[in-house]
Amino acid sequence: AQKVTQAQTEISVVEKEDVTLDCVYETRDTTYYLFWYKQPPSGELVFLIRRNSFDEQNEISGRYSWNFQKSTSSFNFTITASQVVDSAVYFCALNMDSSYKLIFGSGTRLLVRP
Amino acid sequence: KAGVTQTPRYLIKTRGQQVTLSCSPISGHRSVSWYQQTPGQGLQFLFEYFSETQRNKGNFPGRFSGRQFSNSRSEMNVSTLELGDSALYLCASKINLNTEAFFGQGTRLTVV
Numbered sequence: 001a002q003k004v005t006q007a008q009t010e011i012s013v014v015e016k017e018d019v020t021l022d023c024v025y026e027t028r029d030t031t032y033y034l035f036w037y038k039q040p041p042s043g044e045l046v047f048l049i050r051r052n053s054f055d056e057q058n059e060i061s062g063r064y065s066w067n068f069q070k071s072t073s074s075f076n077f078t079i080t081a082s083q084v085v086d087s088a089v090y091f092c093a094l095n096m097d098s099s100y101k102l103i104f105g106s107g108t109r110l111l112v113r114p
Numbered sequence: 115k116a117g118v119t120q121t122p123r124y125l126i127k128t129r130g131q132q133v134t135l136s137c138s139p140i141s142g143h144r145s146v147s148w149y150q151q152t153p154g155q156g157l158q159f160l161f162e163y164f165s166e167t168q169r170n171k172g173n174f175p176g177r178f179s180g181r182q183f184s185n186s187r188s189e190m191n192v193s194t195l196e197l198g199d200s201a202l203y204l205c206a207s208k209i210n211l212n213t214e215a216f217f218g219q220g221t222r223l224t225v226v
Contacts, residue, residue, distance in 0.1 A: 050213075
């Protein structure tokens with residue numbers, strides 16, 4: 001069975017703190033893709049990153065970084081020096097070559113307080 | 115370039131009615147998929163179309179249907195609306211089946 005677990009329902013931090021959002025996935029496919037999306041109050045899901053199962057290199061984009069570890073089936077997302085504009089719900093998602101539908105986690109609501 | 119456009123943004127319908135939602139994908143994208151988002155069930159896959167063919171379908175009743183036109187625009191239809199169909203319906207487009215999905219702002223449907 002395929003599944004994505006985001007155990008953190010809600011995280012609250014003060015601006016400029018670093019915060020890590022956890023994502024654990026399950027799949028039996030050898031080829032799969034992992035994603036992070038941000039959903040601000042407007043409702044649109046904003047694409048942040050896509051990773052395939054053969055690329056375990058960590059990635060950094062500005063204040064955002066991602067740590068992909070196949071050994072623990074995790075794809076964690078870190079925001080460095082958080083800002084109020086980072087407040088949103090963040091979703092981790094998975095899809096496979098056997099089925100291209102996105103399987104989403106339940107999301108983590110991040111609140112960054114000034 | 116323009117993003118994914120969904121119309122209408124908001125809808126209020128009565129139980130038993132039917133509704134049609136529209137989605138215009140990013141230019142050049144051939145895949146359109148639909149998702150339902152509710153507080154209780156989260157984000158759930160409805161179906162995906164690629165080159166006018168339904169490629170995949172989620173676990174929803176037959177009241178939920180869709181189609182894709184030759185210009186890649188897609189419509190989703192829900193017949194005999196139920197209160198539980200109240201949700202945010204999100205459309206996403208992709209260049210191909212295994213690339214990243216870009217989402218529209220959604221249509222918020224309220225069934226009363």
